[in-house]
Amino acid sequence: MGSKSLKVGIIGCGTIGSQIAHACQGLLKDKVNLAAICDSDAKRALALKQDLKKGPAVLRQDELIKNCSLVVEAASARISGEVLDKCVRSGRDCMIMSVGGLIGREELLTKAEKKGVRVYIPSGALCGIDGVKSASAGRIDSVTLTTRKPPRGLAGAPYLKENKIDLDKITGKTIVFEGSAEEAIKGFPQNVNVSAALGLAGIGAKKTRVRLVTSPDYTKNIHEVEIVGECGRIFTRTENVPSKANPKTSGLAVFSAISTLAGITRSVRIGT
Ligand SMILES: NC(=O)c1ccc[n+]([C@@H]2O[C@H](COP(=O)([O-])OP(=O)(O)OC[C@H]3O[C@@H](n4cnc5c(N)ncnc54)[C@H](O)[C@@H]3O)[C@@H](O)[C@H]2O)c1
Incomplete structure (x- = not known):
């Protein structure tokens, strides 16, 4: 260009x-x-x-x-x-x-x-998109994203309000959501864009599984991806520093x- x-x-x-x-x-x-x-x-x-x-x-x-x-x-x-x-x-x-x-x-x-x-x-903020794209040329059995964020990285999400989850009352490691990437995006539209990208790159947002974990002890936004299929098993873990201006967004x-x-x-x- x-x-x-x-x-x-x-x-x-x-x-x-x-x-x-x-x-x-x-x-x-x-x-x-x-x-x-x-x-x-x-x-x-x-x-x-x-x-x-x-x-x-x-x-x-x-x-x-x-x-x-x-x-x-x-x-x-x-x-x-x-x-x-x-x-x-x-x-x-x-x-x-x-x-x-x-x-x-x-x-x-x-x-x-x-x-x-x-x-x-x-x-x-995710590593593993290259892996899921390559794996897509063969059979993929499962794609799972586990995201760990401090409570302030999830604040304001509609899913928390709908399910009466009070982030201030969480004192230890807690799974706040488990479901498809499609459901995760509806419930946490500002927090798990990576699950949408992972879904689009691989087996789709309906089939991609997402688990969201929080704890007051967490200081980083961590994404773990597991892809299992014909290629074998891929596991990636990305430990992100949250952006100062917007803790929902990683550097x-x-x-x-x-x-x-x-x-x-x-x-x-x-x-x-
Ligand atoms: N793809 C990813 O990995 C990834 C990672 C982090 C954030 N995001 C997404 O990227 C977007 C931006 O993130 P950010 O951290 O910069 O957010 P931010 O809140 O810091 O900034 C968003 C800006 O967009 C403006 N805005 C909102 N609605 C608008 C509209 N209708 N028209 C024009 N401007 C509008 C706001 O006034 C604000 O200035 C968000 O949707 C966020 O969820 C994606």
Whole structure:
């Protein structure tokens, strides 16, 4: 890809979006042009614009999609499906961080494929996506994700409210959820995007199993993946440092988004 030919627009100027924006003008400055940003909270978008060396345009979502060649969604699972839909309709490539918003809307990925729109889903805070993708060429018997997060990394999840689980009353290691990745995403839309990515990369969100464990003793966001199948057994464990700005988000998720963007601009790609 030619120098600066990638015109990037970022939707969501929070923890992930703002760090991607800084990377566009730092690590990736010779490769991409950060053309526009947008946030439902106008103050956040303006603050980020002022913080950047070369202020990108602050646009509304539809204008941003029209004016960019690669749209980066880093806002919310409530809008990621809609953003992808608009990108597919307008023929814009798209990187989705709020992967959970695509579960139940997998047909959008089929539409993107048919239209030749490239959709990038970073591996996020998880290691093992490469393994499940490779294993998918053969038979997979099971994919299980065990996620351990401190209580503040789960705060505000609808599942906790519905099941009257009070995080302040948890005193030791507790399994707060067990079910499919599809159910996990519904119950914890801001906490287990990795389970959606794992599901999409492998046997689907309905068949991928998820276990969520918390304890006041935990200080890291830990993801363990076990894949069993024709290839043998794969086990990965990722111990993430939670981001200071948003403890639900891990530092590696931000790095993975920046690396995905770097990968788009390269002709040599390593891994599946
Ligand atoms: N794929 C992964 O591995 C992974 C990891 C962590 C977080 N995430 C997801 O990525 C997204 C961003 O995470 P974050 O840590 O930066 O969150 P954040 O809360 O720090 O920032 C989100 C930003 O998006 C804005 N926003 C919300 N709704 C919007 C809308 N409708 N239109 C425009 N802007 C909107 C908010 O005002 C905020 O500035 C979240 O959905 C999160 O769940 C994904």
